[in-house]
Amino acid sequence: MKTLLTSLSEAAAWSAVARREGKRIGLVPTMGALHEGHCSLIERAALENDVVVVSIFVNPLQFGDPNDLDRYPRSLEADCLLAERSGATVIVAPEVAELYPTWPNPPETSVTVGRLGTLFEGASRPGHFTGVATIVTMLHQALRPMNAYYGEKDFQQLTILRQVGADLWSGVAVRGCPIVREDDGLAMSSRNVRLSSEARIAARVLSKSLAVAANAVEQHPEIAVADLEAVVVDALGFGGELVEPDYAVVVDASTLERWSGRIILGQVRLLVAAVVGGVRLLDNSDLTPLPS
Numbered sequence: 001m002k003t004l005l006t007s008l009s010e011a012a013a014w015s016a017v018a019r020r021e022g023k024r025i026g027l028v029p030t031m032g033a034l035h036e037g038h039c040s041l042i043e044r045a046a047l048e049n050d051v052v053v054v055s056i057f058v059n060p061l062q063f064g065d066p067n068d069l070d071r072y073p074r075s076l077e078a079d080c081l082l083a084e085r086s087g088a089t090v091i092v093a094p095e096v097a098e099l100y101p102t103w104p105n106p107p108e109t110s111v112t113v114g115r116l117g118t119l120f121e122g123a124s125r126p127g128h129f130t131g132v133a134t135i136v137t138m139l140h141q142a143l144r145p146m147n148a149y150y151g152e153k154d155f156q157q158l159t160i161l162r163q164v165g166a167d168l169w170s171g172v173a174v175r176g177c178p179i180v181r182e183d184d185g186l187a188m189s190s191r192n193v194r195l196s197s198e199a200r201i202a203a204r205v206l207s208k209s210l211a212v213a214a215n216a217v218e219q220h221p222e223i224a225v226a227d228l229e230a231v232v233v234d235a236l237g238f239g240g241e242l243v244e245p246d247y248a249v250v251v252d253a254s255t256l257e258r259w260s261g262r263i264i265l266g267q268v269r270l271l272v273a274a275v276v277g278g279v280r281l282l283d284n285s286d287l288t289p290l291p292s
């Protein structure tokens with residue numbers, strides 16, 4: 001059996017055989033440009049399942065801006081090595097023509113997300129979560145894994161995928177995995193390779209702002225949410241002019257509703273987004289101090 005399949009229907013057939021053999025399938029959907037964050041998802045999938053499928057597909061339906069799609073990093077050969085080394089049994093890298101035969105016209109059917117899809121990232125990137133929910137639903141349907149693994153770095157995405165799975169009765173357990181960070185705290189992301197050296201330094205301010213917020217909560221457990229959010233925006237300001245903050249919000253970790261009242265650790269999530277030197281970066285925290 002070769003590891004790299006270039007068609008989703010071939011991968012679906014492989015998955016049907018694996019299921020008939022009683023194997024537990026773990027799925028790690030990715031857009032490639034794999035880094036240690038992805039490796040941690042694949043490693044966990046390998047621990048919790050008998051076989052692991054990694055999908056690599058730069059999904060055009062989730063990009064509003066065609067330039068962003070063109071600039072998205074692609075590195076299939078290196079990705080395959082990394083995925084295999086981390087425990088992938090099969091890698092599927094399908095073509096756009098197979099998944100969206102009408103492309104560049106959008107598919108006839110898509111999965112629309114309600115309120116959750118209009119907030120934060122959805123407000124800045126209209127249609128983004130329709131694209132994500134549609135491709136993930138397609139992958140879950142075609143491959144019918146027992147478990148699918150997503151990073152907490154994209155916290156809103158993870159929340160949405162849990163909701164979509166529940167609403168559409170996918171039968172797939174959506175597993176969230178902790179953020180993996182560079183030594184200086186920057187959350188790993190495929191987009192980080194697009195940062196210039198100055199922007200890469202400035203980008204540290206995202207995780208720093210989360211640390212400042214966690215510290216503020218530790219020092220002042222009664223801090224008002226608006227004050228805490230202002231602390232984060234101020235901290236982002238130290239990144240200099242390369243950093244354009246988009247949002248810094250404290251939300252209910254399960255509904256993403258804006259939080260009000262006293263911060264309750266374990267129930268809240270602080271979400272931040274900023275464009276740094278032209279690259280959109282996300283980070284988030286449960287407001288417990290980051291390990292140093």
Ligand code: PAF
Pocket residue numbers: 029030031057059062132135136154157
């Ligand atoms: O997080 C990502 O890389 C993508 O949004 C996903 C979940 C693979 C869907 O294309």
